[in-house]
């Protein structure tokens with residue numbers, strides 16, 4: 001698996017028409033160019049299948065923003081990992097801070113979703129990150145450590161299939177990016193935590209940074225040895241800007 005990845009999280013934005021136009025603009029940006037990185041977009045559930053079809057053969061993959069912790073059954077409103085795979089999704093975000101904060105997602109829930117995603121053959125993107133209060137209280141690394149437990153509990157073989165996104169909560173949607181050095185410090189910590197089980201796995205896992213990444217700050221973040229790409233929110237809604245970010249990672 002290539003370590004470099006750029007993932008766009010469209011969150012709860014768009015309409016059928018807007019999603020179609022954004023997807024077409026991404027196709028225009030990537031037409032005729034071969035990429036040496038993984039590029040992924042995560043539309044809202046309801047648009048997944050359309051976007052999968054529109055992006056067929058483009059080299060751009062599709063992911064979901066969440067997944068049920070359950071398998072098939074009486075779970076009203078839920079979408080299972082098998083359904084996502086069936087719809088053509090290859091990736092799924094798990095434990096995004098917006099879900100941890102406003103839907104009370106716990107480590108146990110993240111662990112359950114993670115195993116469902118792996119069983120269905122999806123690439124899980126597990127999100128971790130501290131709040132501003134936690135950073136100021138100097139507990140960033142212990143918060144990351146606790147949020148990493150669902151991944152650290154996996155076998156080395158399973159860990160190899162996981163992507164981890166470090167997204168400081170104070171940097172998400174605020175325009176306030178972590179400095180490349182602040183991000184690198186946490187990325188190194190995460191890679192060392194993975195290396196306790198298996199050094200080769202730790203070296204191969206993609207560690208993405210997220211939080212106000214844009215076309216201007218992307219290159220300096222990607223210049224850090226352990227930042228393999230980005231999970232991009234707001235800037236991924238603009239195809240030109242998203243393409244500029246993936247080009248910064250292609251170098």
Ligand code: PGA
Pocket residue numbers: 009167171172173174175210211212213231232233234235
């Ligand atoms: P942002 O969001 O790029 O808009 O800060 C990142 C995310 O929440 O994944």
